[in-house]
Amino acid sequence: MTELQPIPDGPLRTGFTTGACATACTKAALQALISGERVTEVLVTLPIGQEHLFRILSCNLGQDTCSCTTQKDAGDDPDVTHGAIIGATVSLTDTGMIRFLQGKGVGRVTLPGLEIKPGEPAINPVPRQMMENACKKLLSENQLAHQGVDITIFVENGELIAKRTLNERLGIMGGLSILGTTGIVTPFSASSYIASITQGIDVAVANGSSELVINSGARSEKSLKSLFPDLPEFAFVHYGNWIGETLEKIALSPAIKKVNLGIMLGKSVKLAEGMLDTHSGKNTWNKEFVAQMAKDAGYPEELLDQILSFNMAGRLTELFSFASAEPFYQALLKACYENCSALIPSAELVIFLISREGEYIQYPNEFS
Structure with a gap:
């Protein structure tokens, strides 16, 4: 896919x-x-x-x-x-x-x-x-x-x-x-994609996987595969835009003990606000929410104005260096983590924020 x-x-x-x-x-x-x-x-x-x-x-x-x-x-x-x-x-x-x-x-x-x-x-x-x-x-x-x-x-x-x-x-x-x-x-039907998610998780569980790597698609998965060389191919599942449905299915599968969630910046700002369906046609990123998150993390007013001037979330890397120690990303990933972990209370969750260049920030980590 x-x-x-x-x-x-x-x-x-x-x-x-x-x-x-x-x-x-x-x-x-x-x-x-x-x-x-x-x-x-x-x-x-x-x-x-x-x-x-x-x-x-x-x-x-x-x-x-x-x-x-x-x-x-x-x-x-x-x-x-x-x-x-x-x-x-x-x-x-x-x-x-x-x-x-x-x-x-x-x-x-x-x-x-x-x-x-x-x-x-x-x-x-x-x-x-x-x-x-x-x-x-x-x-x-x-x-x-x-x-x-x-x-x-x-x-x-x-x-x-x-x-x-x-x-x-x-x-x-x-x-x-x-x-x-x-x-x-039905063109661009969510039901067919969600069915493929369900199938993927069912196959992983039936074949003994207790750990999954869920990601938005081929691009983010390519960046994550080197981190999990011992996991079989069927342990990798594409969630597309349907993070909520994917986690709900995982919650019904007690054999899954660990979930590694890969996500790129555009989807992460939506997930941080609680949008579990991250399709660009359904939900747009909330600049005011992101600016408030940056303000709470201690960034100055002039930087907040720059966030509000951006037309896409990907431009946030112009303001915040893509590094684990950057407080903005820690605040962003903490919000994503809280929204997702509540849906899978019985499984360990690790989130990987992936840059366009394939670099990643892991949460939780030593800065969390």
């Missing part, structure tokens, strides 16, 4: 999940296999009850199998799978069961802690249920309810696309996950 992108102005177009696309391909392929006629479009009922007509890009009908593809449209969401070609190959069996098989570009679960057990293709429960429902309905309508279906989901270039996600950190190897709980992609 990359650094978060700013939310564009104006109305945003919704899209469809990989799970909805996989269901469309599965239904189209089974329909073609049963009827003997190629399918060019298919109507899918989404989990929220809404119906959508998916266009089928290709329908390769053989004697015993059929493969169909569609192109994912994620709307205006900056989803790495937007535009991906998703497909399904189906075959009828005499098992009476609906089985999910791993196709090229779809990952395989290798670690415990996810909803899908290790060894299974990374197709989440809701997409599985969508495909199962679609298959059972078609089989029943065609007096084939006694038969089973093997479903192989694939994603073109899925292995490469997956490199831009956190799948490998979660133990999902070899490709993408087939996801979705509603069938709809």
Whole structure:
């Protein structure tokens, strides 16, 4: 998962999940296999009850199998799978069961802690249920309810696309996950990011981690990794902007005994004031609060006026040298610490304020 992108102005177009696309391909392929006629479009009922007509890009009908593809449209969401070609190959069996098989570009679960057990293709429960429902309905309508279906989901270039996600950190190897709980992609949705946070913590706990490093994204994590060379990859979790939700999830995980929180200056001034959602589009930094904090730390009036003239928090380093002994940063981190530690009373908390150059100030430390 990359650094978060700013939310564009104006109305945003919704899209469809990989799970909805996989269901469309599965239904189209089974329909073609049963009827003997190629399918060019298919109507899918989404989990929220809404119906959508998916266009089928290709329908390769053989004697015993059929493969169909569609192109994912994620709307205006900056989803790495937007535009991906998703497909399904189906075959009828005499098992009476609906089985999910791993196709090229779809990952395989290798670690415990996810909803899908290790060894299974990374197709989440809701997409599985969508495909199962679609298959059972078609089989029943065609007096084939006694038969089973093997479903192989694939994603073109899925292995490469997956490199831009956190799948490998979660133990999902070899490709993408087939996801979705509603069938709809809501642009810049907090729910999808928070779900990834929850998954990351669940995987860490299931694999024996008692210490986590939580950070806003790839940039801050890069600065922290050298400090924790012995921690496994899954012990690092991106909180994005959702520090509160991340800490609340940790509080529900008593196995976690220590939390190392990395944060950059822009988010830290918001966190110090108690903003646990630090998105720039939702909360802006409070210059008056920061100036008052500097005043309480003993800085002169002329410096406070300079703080009030700044248009961004990153400029604070022009006034305060980035060093542990600087009283301003001690006051800032103390406020951050108090707001966060209250949410995880059973775990030790250490905060690392990270500069643009990758330097850090640790709190608590000898100056605290």
